[in-house]
Amino acid sequence: MIENCKKIFEKNREIIMYLIMGVATTVVNWVTYAVFIRVLSDCSHKVFYSNTLAWIFGVVFAYITNKIWVFESHNWELSFIFKEAGLFLSARIITGLLEIVGVPFLVDTLGFKMPLFGTEGMMAKVLVSVIVTILNYVFSKLIVFKGKKEVAEQEN
Incomplete structure (x- = not known):
């Protein structure tokens, strides 16, 4: 059974890793948003700024994880x-x-x-x-x- 799981993983590794990193990116985005909502609590545009910063953190995280673990771009x-x-x-x-x-x-x-x-x-x-x-x-x-x-x- 473990060997079958390994074969399935290796056959679909890229998509599986993409989904795992996608979930991790979503967590980074949500946590960053929650942190900045609290940090910017007195700011009148806190939702806009928090969402923008969360998107930036998420994109940077996604680029790094996709580069290294999903698409294995090592340059x-x-x-x-x-x-x-x-x-x-x-x-x-x-x-x-x-x-x-x-x-x-x-x-x-x-x-x-x-x-x-x-x-x-x-x-x-x-x-x-x-x-x-x-x-x-x-x-x-x-x-x-x-x-x-x-x-x-x-x-x-």
Whole structure:
């Protein structure tokens, strides 16, 4: 049974690691948000600032974990990192905008207000999150970290 689990993991390693790191990124985002909400308690725009900082922390965490453990991109030359991180950030900005626009669009324009966990519109948030997660994986796989594992193996 353990050998079967190992084979399944190795066959699907990239997707499994992407999902694990995605959960970890979500935790980083939520914890960062909670911390900054408390730190900025006297600020009139604390939600905006806290959410923005949480997004930044989440994207940085996601880049590092995706680079190392998901897509195994081992090139640490500064010029390469700037290019790779720039592509990663660009893709995350696109999907971040999709999330920012998508949830209100589904709720306000299409009437997708069904409550989930007692929160109106949460079903729209979950649906958009699934789409964003899939797009983030596709962008990372096909654009940002394209062929990095094979390049690293050829260099060794």
